[in-house]
Amino acid sequence: MTASFADVSATAPVAGGILAGAVLLLLLAENAASRLFNGHRGSARFSSYLPRNFLAVAGASLIPAAFLLEDDVMAAISYPAGPPQGHIPFAASAVILALSSFLYCRSISAERRRTGSGTRMGRRGLEGEIRVEVVLTASASAVIFAASMAWLGRASTEALMRMLQCSFWLALGGIAGAIATRRAAI
Amino acid sequence: MALITRGGHAEEGAPFYLLLVGLLWVACFISYSYTALTVPNRSSFLAPDENNTWCVARQLKEEGSFFINSPLNERFGVKFFRGRLFVEARENRYTSFNSPGLTLLVALGMVLGVPFFVVPFLSSLGVLGIYLVGKELRGPRAGILAALLFCPLPTVVYASNMVLDSVPSAALFLLAWGALLRATRTRSAAWAALGGFSLGLSFLLRQATAVFIAMLLAWLAWERRSVGRKLICSFLVPAALMAVGTMGLNVYLYGSFTSSGQAEGFGRSFLGMLVPVADLSALLHAPSTYLLGYTPLLAALGLWGTVVALRSPSRHRLLRGTSLFMWTIIVVTLVIYGPRPGTWGFFKLTLSGSMARYFILLYASLALLSSIALDEALRRGGHLLVLLSVAAILLTSAAISFGPTDANNLSWLRDRFAAISSYKEALLRDPTPTVVFTRRQDKDLYNDVEVGLCFTEEDAARSPEVAALFPIVDPREDLLPMIEQLLGEGWRVMVASDAPELVDCLRAQGYPLRRSAEFGSLYLVFESPSGEGM
Numbered sequence: 001m002t003a004s005f006a007d008v009s010a011t012a013p014v015a016g017g018i019l020a021g022a023v024l025l026l027l028l029a030e031n032a033a034s035r036l037f038n039g040h041r042g043s044a045r046f047s048s049y050l051p052r053n054f055l056a057v058a059g060a061s062l063i064p065a066a067f068l069l070e071d072d073v074m075a076a077i078s079y080p081a082g083p084p085q086g087h088i089p090f091a092a093s094a095v096i097l098a099l100s101s102f103l104y105c106r107s108i109s110a111e112r113r114r115t116g117s118g119t120r121m122g123r124r125g126l127e128g129e130i131r132v133e134v135v136l137t138a139s140a141s142a143v144i145f146a147a148s149m150a151w152l153g154r155a156s157t158e159a160l161m162r163m164l165q166c167s168f169w170l171a172l173g174g175i176a177g178a179i180a181t182r183r184a185a186i
Numbered sequence: 187m188a189l190i191t192r193g194g195h196a197e198e199g200a201p202f203y204l205l206l207v208g209l210l211w212v213a214c215f216i217s218y219s220y221t222a223l224t225v226p227n228r229s230s231f232l233a234p235d236e237n238n239t240w241c242v243a244r245q246l247k248e249e250g251s252f253f254i255n256s257p258l259n260e261r262f263g264v265k266f267f268r269g270r271l272f273v274e275a276r277e278n279r280y281t282s283f284n285s286p287g288l289t290l291l292v293a294l295g296m297v298l299g300v301p302f303f304v305v306p307f308l309s310s311l312g313v314l315g316i317y318l319v320g321k322e323l324r325g326p327r328a329g330i331l332a333a334l335l336f337c338p339l340p341t342v343v344y345a346s347n348m349v350l351d352s353v354p355s356a357a358l359f360l361l362a363w364g365a366l367l368r369a370t371r372t373r374s375a376a377w378a379a380l381g382g383f384s385l386g387l388s389f390l391l392r393q394a395t396a397v398f399i400a401m402l403l404a405w406l407a408w409e410r411r412s413v414g415r416k417l418i419c420s421f422l423v424p425a426a427l428m429a430v431g432t433m434g435l436n437v438y439l440y441g442s443f444t445s446s447g448q449a450e451g452f453g454r455s456f457l458g459m460l461v462p463v464a465d466l467s468a469l470l471h472a473p474s475t476y477l478l479g480y481t482p483l484l485a486a487l488g489l490w491g492t493v494v495a496l497r498s499p500s501r502h503r504l505l506r507g508t509s510l511f512m513w514t515i516i517v518v519t520l521v522i523y524g525p526r527p528g529t530w531g532f533f534k535l536t537l538s539g540s541m542a543r544y545f546i547l548l549y550a551s552l553a554l555l556s557s558i559a560l561d562e563a564l565r566r567g568g569h570l571l572v573l574l575s576v577a578a579i580l581l582t583s584a585a586i587s588f589g590p591t592d593a594n595n596l597s598w599l600r601d602r603f604a605a606i607s608s609y610k611e612a613l614l615r616d617p618t619p620t621v622v623f624t625r626r627q628d629k630d631l632y633n634d635v636e637v638g639l640c641f642t643e644e645d646a647a648r649s650p651e652v653a654a655l656f657p658i659v660d661p662r663e664d665l666l667p668m669i670e671q672l673l674g675e676g677w678r679v680m681v682a683s684d685a686p687e688l689v690d691c692l693r694a695q696g697y698p699l700r701r702s703a704e705f706g707s708l709y710l711v712f713e714s715p716s717g718e719g720m
Contacts, residue, residue: 140577
């Protein structure tokens with residue numbers, strides 16, 4: 001079924017929020033994975049098995065899942081309250097993402113200073129550019145999924161464009177977070 | 187031996203990248219030629235801009251003249267027997283509203299028997315242009331990435347499948363820029379001359395490019411010491427000669443240095459810059475739609491690419507300066523074209539809207555900045571980001587161009603061209619002199635049959651642009667006596683369904699009308715009440 005423009009207006013900002021949540025989950029997943037595989041001192045026995053592109057893979061799988069959730073679940077939640085208007089939800093998503101990225105990277109930085117020696121994950125967490133790369137990878141995954149939905153006739157062109165806009169705000173939030181983190185580390 | 191680019195990156199594996207560029211060039215040429223390849227007997231157009239270029243090119247080839255005469259205007263002493271985007275350059279002689287550059291090249295294509303491949307070929311030069319720019323700034327890998335990100339963009343593919351000058355002009359601008367960068371590194375006067383010629387050709391095709399050319403010249407003045415006087419001369423002389431030739435042609439055709447359409451467009455654009463407050467919503471809408479809605483990934487990657495470029499070592503001054511130059515292009519494009527909500531499709535998220543193709547150089551700049559980001563990602567081992575980014579662009583393009591979502595995709599365009607060409611063929615099979623009254627079907631029919639434009643006072647009240655550009659008619663007072671006379675003389679009179687006032691007027695006067703599938707949405711008008719039924 002092809003979504004109408006009214007459907008798009010209602011669900012795209014919600015999708016923005018979910019995408020923000022997905023990326024937040026992604027960041028938390030890295031935090032959890034870092035602790036699980038590396039421990040506090042990088043001595044966990046499974047650390048060598050952690051894929052280098054773990055974050056990207058996590059993002060690629062979480063964000064399509066978020067789109068699916070948006071279509072089937074979140075639309076039902078948002079409709080009774082009426083469609084959200086404007087770009088505020090997008091901006092809010094970006095702020096959430098930036099803040100989470102900032103706080104997470106700061107916590108990694110503090111952990112590194114506390115332990116005094118960098119694990120592989122810890123070193124990667126300190127580099128702002130890695131955060132940018134991860135967020136952009138997630139954003140590209142979102143674009144791919146949105147385009148796939150359009151290809152399959154699940155979304156109109158307007159729906160596709162709104163989802164694409166949404167992916168940008170998320171990426172912007174991620175980049176802002178990474179830049180802020182880098183400055184904070186200095 | 188590995189050469190070192192200005193960005194300090196070695197040209198390792200150059201033959202491999204050249205092979206990739208060659209393959210991409212062929213792929214782009216084929217995709218840009220989709221409608222030319224799938225509609226062999228095409229004689230129809232989507233935009234009136236295409237039609238005026240086509241008509242004047244055919245006139246140039248067949249009659250050796252830029253001007254089309256209108257016998258019905260002359261006979262009845264009126265001005266509405268013409269196509270929409272034409273101007274009366276001489277007494278009762280009409281020529282294209284747009285720049286004559288593409289007209290000349292399409293006429294050349296007609297002589298060679300490949301008129302519909304002219305735009306795809308010129309557009310595909312953008313592959314070489316953007317590769318050269320990316321390569322000179324950051325290395326061949328960045329060059330191929332920039333080409334991969336820019337050339338498959340839906341707007342580029344779509345506009346290249348039409349007879350429009352936007353993509354060819356931007357492609358030649360990129361080629362000029364790339365050649366200039368290469369000339370400054372290799373100290374080659376031949377590359378500089380090629381760049382100057384490409385720049386002149388870009389200006390010939392679309393004089394609005396002058397804004398970006400001025401910026402490029404400002405950049406050249408800034409970099410004059412590193413470029414050198416000899417190279418600057420080699421670059422500027424062919425460009426200046428082409429520019430003088432273009433303006434001379436404009437003076438001959440329109441009596442001014444710019445073509446009518448470009449002058450009017452410039453006027454509107456700069457007026458828009460002066461009164462941005464009145465159109466604040468439009469100014470905000472433009473970046474939201476055309477920057478973020480069409481190319482969100484490029485916008486995000488481009489931001490990161492800018493950070494990478496600005497943080498590059500001081501010896502890469504060119505990269506840092508050029509990244510700012512590219513952002514100037516982006517901002518200027520948005521400022522000039524942002525406040526133009528009157529343009530068709532401005533508020534609609536559709537790639538066939540007239541606006542999207544004005545932003546081609548903005549997308550090229552973003553693609554170049556994005557390629558810097560992806561090159562940096564590759565340097566750090568982030569292959570997945572590169573893979574997904576390129577896949578995202580290709581998939582978005584494929585979904586929009588061939589998927590089931592957009593009514594204006596390439597498949598739809600192909601079917602429309604084929605259908606209209608077919609009914610037009612049926613229409614022209616009968617040699618009876620024919621006149622069609624219409625608002626919009628002039629883009630398919632003008633200069634094959636006589637076309638009378640049917641814009642009324644109501645249209646003029648709704649849109650000042652209509653009042654300024656098109657003659658206004660009263661169907662009852664102006665057209666009915668004329669139609670009666672033409673029917674009496676054996677003319678075939680047709681009315682398009684986009685002129686309902688005239689249809690109603692004719693019915694009210696007792697003229698039988700018939701509509702058949704053979705002629706699309708045209709009504710055939712019969713003289714006597716005993717003619718064929720409604």
